Amino acid sequence: MxxxxxxxxxxxxxxxxxxxxxxxxxxxxxxxxxxxxxxxxxxxxxxxxxxxxxxxxxxxxxxxxxxxxxxxxxxxxxxxxxxxxxxxxxxxxxxxxxxxxxxxxxxxxxxxxxxxxxxxxxxxxxxxxxxxxxxxxxxxxxxxxxxxxxxxxxxxxxxxxxxxxxxxxxxxxxxxxxxxxxxxxxxxxxxxxxxxxxxxxxxxxxxxxxxxxxxxxxxxxxxxxxxxxxxxxxxxxxxxxxxxxxxxxxxxxxxxxxxxxxxxxxxxxxxxxxxxxxxDHDYMGYRLFTLSTHYRSPIDYSDDILINHVNEWQKIKRTYSQTFYQLDLADQLDKKGVHDSQLSKIHQGFIEALEDDFNTPNAITELHNLVKYANQKIRERNTYPVMRGALELFDVFFKILGLNPEVSRLTKTDRAIYMEWTNARKNREFDKADRLREKLQERGIL
RNA sequence: GGUCCCGUAGCCAAGUGGCUAAGGCAAUGGACUGCAACUCCGUGAUCGCCGGUUCGAAUCCGGCCGGGACCUCCA
Structure with a gap:
């Protein structure tokens, strides 16, 4: 095209x-x-x-x-x-x-x-x-x-x-x-x-x-x-x-x-x-807000509308980082991803939207589709290759749209806390688990 | 006064002649969970109003109502 x-x-x-x-x-x-x-x-x-x-x-x-x-x-x-x-x-x-x-x-x-x-x-x-x-x-x-x-x-x-x-x-x-x-x-x-x-x-x-x-x-x-x-x-x-x-x-x-x-x-x-x-809001949320309306249309700003898109960005970012961290924890980050038919379809939709006079709102719709799909894969077990494929697609979309989720690899400490948290929950030590959960949340891992 | 644009669910928004009008945010029901968060599944629209053209209109034409821009070196 x-x-x-x-x-x-x-x-x-x-x-x-x-x-x-x-x-x-x-x-x-x-x-x-x-x-x-x-x-x-x-x-x-x-x-x-x-x-x-x-x-x-x-x-x-x-x-x-x-x-x-x-x-x-x-x-x-x-x-x-x-x-x-x-x-x-x-x-x-x-x-x-x-x-x-x-x-x-x-x-x-x-x-x-x-x-x-x-x-x-x-x-x-x-x-x-x-x-x-x-x-x-x-x-x-x-x-x-x-x-x-x-x-x-x-x-x-x-x-x-x-x-x-x-x-x-x-x-x-x-x-x-x-x-x-x-x-x-x-x-x-x-x-x-x-x-x-x-x-x-x-x-x-x-x-x-x-x-x-x-x-x-x-x-x-x-x-x-x-x-x-x-x-x-x-x-x-x-x-x-x-x-x-x-x-x-x-x-x-x-x-x-x-x-x-x-x-x-x-x-x-x-x-x-x-x-x-x-x-005084997330600038990526602002960028998403700007791109959520077709460029030729006027766009109306209000705090409520911006917050709407800031929330949207938070969700996208959360999905991205969860995909990333789950792969990281499973040592799958350096493997090559698999692009199944669903990912290909999303990819194609994204490109076609932008080819059509830079229809960023429709491109963002495909980004949401990717979010949903990645979240489904996170919940399923043994889907690492597809998750890796999804992550690669996220990277392509983010690069084109200029969005940056700012996620980096887990440190040794991060991994240790995560393992401890998992174990605590397994052993039904809920007080301990809750403390660890809080730590993980502070670090943006959960 | 002249020129022009827009009005789609609580909010944002795609679609501009043809399958059941995308998607998101918010709300709400359910699943998941140790509880929660996250996430997933489900739930929402007489497309501003009236008339016309057409087999068929949110989409084309006319009128009305409402909002906005430009005609001043404001992106």
Whole structure:
């Protein structure tokens, strides 16, 4: 079976055809580093990590790139507030981002270009847009001529006419068209960079296309990000790249739905915001929660819903560790597992779910099926080869989903306590058995 | 005002024209257990409402009700 991906640009589910055989070149819009990330920011961090893991599992070589926006008004404001410089703020929150990404189980081993490292590329990209007549300079500011791109709006399902009608009264009369967006901004406050248009800063929309152009040198396979970026950010990226290269930069555009809190969009001003670092629950439970809804649907966060998934994760983890420990106790951990028809069926269901536009909820259903099956085998006697097979399958699923049960081999002490407990129960020494049981529970073995 | 999305059991959620509408959490009955926990087996749905298309609709079309997003460099 081939992978199928819903392409926001065509509004259809398409079979994935890589540009280069067995390779996936993908780019995901990263954060503006002026604050700790919130749980909504974590959704793409988790989801696209799974996308990468699954492609890799399917034998693709994945070149994953996700940027850091480290030049931005919000960073400047934050630097002034904290009486420091922009670089300090950016560095601090880049570190914090990596820490949060690891907390939620996502890999941080990928290329993460920063705007400050690509300034000359961004400037020359803008220059070329001006040369070709797609952009114009006014008083040190450079704007993109939206009218020059007939397809403008195709990604987000709008057209220039609708946008014009809906546009609020624009104070900025410098623009030829209120919909034109800023490529370069002449500024006095905060860090500035020299350019042929004067001292200033780049607008937000050029960095991704300039980086993709520089790093990949051509159109990429997948461009991803949150729905909130579809308009105007991704629309503007496409417009710029159509202007220079005549294509939409990426063959497949993927967008993850928004995360809401209590059915409303997260809002800092209304105090409805939860930072990843402040989430006082099991992060694997949070990851499971995120993956339990299809990525394109909005997802609603509440403490109750999260606890629901934290419990779910506890159960999965318990089954995994019980399978692991029982095999360990029987010295069967290093033997090869047997994959019976039931395990094969579960495995196949899991892969098919993910091939179908990354249907993680259905993949998780197969994980539950595996949990049930493993538990049944634990209760039966002499099923070690199948238990070992189940454990191997758990490992495959966990690797793809980025879940980590953190179970390691029993120590000598662990084994000794376990044996003692078994004996105490056999000898009907229940007081002793209860004390040992408590110990085993503390060690997470029971 | 313009554009668009969603409404499936107490909660989360899959399914988007066709066998008895997946799965999980919670609840509850039973089995297992020295007791318990864990686990296993069982128990739950007029698919927001009304109408239409069709041999057949949760799935398509229309209307209504309810919730939400975007049109402001918010993932």
């Amino acid at each position: 081939r992978m199928r991906i819903y392409n926001t640009l065509s509004k259809r589910t398409e079979t994935f055809e890589p540009i280069h055989e067995n390779t996936v070149n993908m780019y995901v819009c990263g954060p503006t580093v002026y604050n700790y990330i919130h749980i909504g920011n974590a959704r793409p961090v988790i989801f696209f990590d799974v996308v990468r893991r699954f492609f890799e599992h399917q034998g693709y070589m994945v070149n994953f790139v996700s940027n850091f926006t480290d030049v931005d008004d919000k960073i400047i404001t934050k630097a002034i507030e904290d009486e420091t410089d922009e670089m300090t703020i950016a560095n601090k929150f880049i570190e914090a981002f990596y820490e949060d990404a690891r907390r939620v189980g996502s890999s941080t081993k990928y290329l993460a270009p920063r705007v400050t490292e690509y300034m000359s590329s961004i400037i020359s990209y803008i220059e070329r847009l001006v040369e070709k007549g797609f952009a114009y300079e006014k008083n040190g500011n450079v704007y993109f001529r939206v009218d020059k791109i007939p397809e403008y709006g195709a990604l987000s399902g709008r057209n220039i006419e609708d946008l014009r009608e809906g546009a609020r009264v624009e104070v900025d009369t410098e623009k030829e068209n209120p919909l034109d967006f800023t490529l370069w901004k002449q500024t006095e406050q905060g860090i500035t960079y020299p350019s042929p248009f004067g001292e200033g800063r780049p607008g937000w929309h050029t960095e991704c296309v300039a980086m993709i152009h520089d790093i990949f040198g051509e159109k990429i396979d997948i461009h991803g990000g949150g729905t909130g970026l579809m308009f105007p950010h991704h629309e503007n990226e496409i417009a710029q790249h159509r202007a220079l290269a005549g294509n939409a930069i990426a063959n497949y555009w993927m967008h993850n739905g928004q995360l809401n809190i209590d059915e409303k969009k997260m809002s800092k001003s209304e105090g409805r915001i939860i930072l990843v670092k402040d989430l």
